Amino acid sequence: MKLSRLLLLLLTTIIIAGCSATTTIDEYRPTGEAIALNEDDRIVLLGRRDAGHYETDREFISCVGEKMKGGDIRVLPEQEFIDAIYPWFEPRTAPKGLLRLKRLMQDSSIKDEVNKLSIRYLVWLDGSTETLDSGGSMSCAIGPGGGGCFGFAQWDKLSVYEAIVWDLQDLTEKGRLRVDSEGTSYLIGAVAPIPFLTPVKSDACASLGNQLKGFFTVQSNAEQ
Amino acid sequence: MFTIKMKMFATVLSLIVLSGCSSSASVQLTNDFPQVLAKPKPLSAAIVFEPSFSNYVARPNEKTEIDIGSAQVRLLRNAFAGLFSNLEFVASREEITLDRALVIIPSIREVQVSVPSDNYLNVFEVWIKYNLDLETTDGDPIDSWFMPAYGKTPDAFMASKSAAIGEAAIIALRDAGAKLMLDFYRIPTVNNWAIEERRKARQANIREVSP
Numbered sequence: 248m249k250l251s252r253l254l255l256l257l258l259t260t261i262i263i264a265g266c267s268a269t270t271t272i273d274e275y276r277p278t279g280e281a282i283a284l285n286e287d288d289r290i291v292l293l294g295r296r297d298a299g300h301y302e303t304d305r306e307f308i309s310c311v312g313e314k315m316k317g318g319d320i321r322v323l324p325e326q327e328f329i330d331a332i333y334p335w336f337e338p339r340t341a342p343k344g345l346l347r348l349k350r351l352m353q354d355s356s357i358k359d360e361v362n363k364l365s366i367r368y369l370v371w372l373d374g375s376t377e378t379l380d381s382g383g384s385m386s387c388a389i390g391p392g393g394g395g396c397f398g399f400a401q402w403d404k405l406s407v408y409e410a411i412v413w414d415l416q417d418l419t420e421k422g423r424l425r426v427d428s429e430g431t432s433y434l435i436g437a438v439a440p441i442p443f444l445t446p447v448k449s450d451a452c453a454s455l456g457n458q459l460k461g462f463f464t465v466q467s468n469a470e471q
Numbered sequence: 472m473f474t475i476k477m478k479m480f481a482t483v484l485s486l487i488v489l490s491g492c493s494s495s496a497s498v499q500l501t502n503d504f505p506q507v508l509a510k511p512k513p514l515s516a517a518i519v520f521e522p523s524f525s526n527y528v529a530r531p532n533e534k535t536e537i538d539i540g541s542a543q544v545r546l547l548r549n550a551f552a553g554l555f556s557n558l559e560f561v562a563s564r565e566e567i568t569l570d571r572a573l574v575i576i577p578s579i580r581e582v583q584v585s586v587p588s589d590n591y592l593n594v595f596e597v598w599i600k601y602n603l604d605l606e607t608t609d610g611d612p613i614d615s616w617f618m619p620a621y622g623k624t625p626d627a628f629m630a631s632k633s634a635a636i637g638e639a640a641i642i643a644l645r646d647a648g649a650k651l652m653l654d655f656y657r658i659p660t661v662n663n664w665a666i667e668e669r670r671k672a673r674q675a676n677i678r679e680v681s682p
Contacts, residue, residue, distance in 0.1 A: 300592050302625045330505040334550075334649035338642075356508055 268430030268450040272458050276422040281464035282412070288367035289321040290463070291328045295373035296338040303372050307408070307452055311372060314456020319465040323364060332360055349418050361415055369415055370459065374408030376448045379429075385436045396436035405429045406451035410459060422462060426455045495534040496633040500542035502641055507553030509652055514668055515557040515572035517608070519564055520544050529582035529599075537582065537640050539599070543647070547577060550648040554655055567608060571671070573664060576604040580617070584636060593626040597639040599647060605661065614660040620647035 284290070292312050294303030305325065312322040329336045335357055342348040352358050385398035406428040412421040430445030527540040551558055559569050567574065578601070585596040599620045605613040622642030624635050656662055 296623075300594070302594065302623065304625055332508055333505040334507055334645065334652050337645055337649040339646055339649045340653055356510060360508055 270428040301375040310452040376406040395438035404447040498637040499538040509553035516555040531584040574606040595635040
């Protein structure tokens with residue numbers, strides 16, 4: 248009895264340990280100093296949606312925004328910014344480089360709207376979460392006497408996201424971040440299907456959000 | 472009593488799951504579109520939204536229906552307001568009252584839809600192919616401009632097909648607005664017409680000022 252309990256405990260520990268994601272963050276900044284952000288200024292996070300086969304999903308953008316909100320950083324919701332500046336940040340028209348951004352900001356109506364919204368920094372997020380590999384099999388059956396699932400399935404997920412910070416006042420790039428998060432999820436069918444899911448995407452979101460938060464330092468108006 | 476409740480719950484759950492798996496989609500677009508951020512040119516235009524356009528229901532395949540008419544009218548009203556300072560929206564050519572205006576008659580050539588089972592990607596896609604017939608108020612044709620618009624939305628687990636196609640259609644409509652703002656005055660014939668109209672307006676001003 249004791250041995251079976253020990254085995255069960257060991258198996259659970261192995262599986263739970265296997266359910267943690269491996270996350271790597273690469274960071275590039277021209278200077279080591281944190282980016283100064285006035286307490287009245289806001290940041291907007293925008294997802295790249297011009298690629299053909301994937302979209303940086305809105306759920307991920309708002310997740311990173313939520314992670315950044317602590318520490319007095321004010322984040323403007325993505326859709327609010329895109330609507331206010333319509334149609335200049337749609338997938339077809341959004342600037343892909345600083346040159347195009349400079350041309351866009353030469354338009355006084357666009358510049359005025361950016362100033363009205365108090366947007367100082369724009370963070371582009373580009374990436375997706377994909378299932379790389381899957382294995383195992385699971386079969387479920389139901390009959391008059393009851394039903395159940397038996398088998399084992401596993402799948403690997405990879406989240407790769409890149410963040411680029413643009414300064415809308417200087418019209419320069421302030422830094423880049425890249426996060427890679429990988430992990431394996433399991434589904435064990437022992438009458439009832441028992442999932443052991445690795446939160447790959449939420450790990451990538453938390454890592455990116457926290458790292459981006461560290462990019463900025465909020466200065467009060469009195470400090471300036 | 473408990474058994475009856477459980478059965479009812481199971482029936483409702485099954486119905487929800489089955490409706491989620493339904494392969495047909497009927498979409499009605501009821502959302503509003505933002506105002507465009509642009510300075511309109513001091514030119515006049517009459518936009519003719521014929522009933523076949525403003526009540527358009529797209530049927531890209533036998534399982535999909537998108538009621539796009541009123542949404543595209545709302546979008547184009549906003550978009551043209553960013554292009555022309557003097558606008559008139561009418562339901563037929565006979566109702567135009569403006570002089571020396573560019574008459575624009577939009578129509579839809581085709582609407583196409585692609586779902587993950589078609590494209591093997593995790594996206595729903597919608598293409599709307601517009602045609603803008605451009606004429607003078609006297610009825611002389613200026614040009615016929617083909618304007619394709621595209622929208623896509625990611626596939627989400629257990630999300631309904633109708634909602635995903637609706638979202639992709641809204642993105643396609645917004646793309647049509649963006650395309651219009653970006654490229655309309657780049658059409659050579661429209662650019663020439665705009666230059667000519669401004670020249671005529673300048674001449675008229677000179678005539679008014681001179682004794």
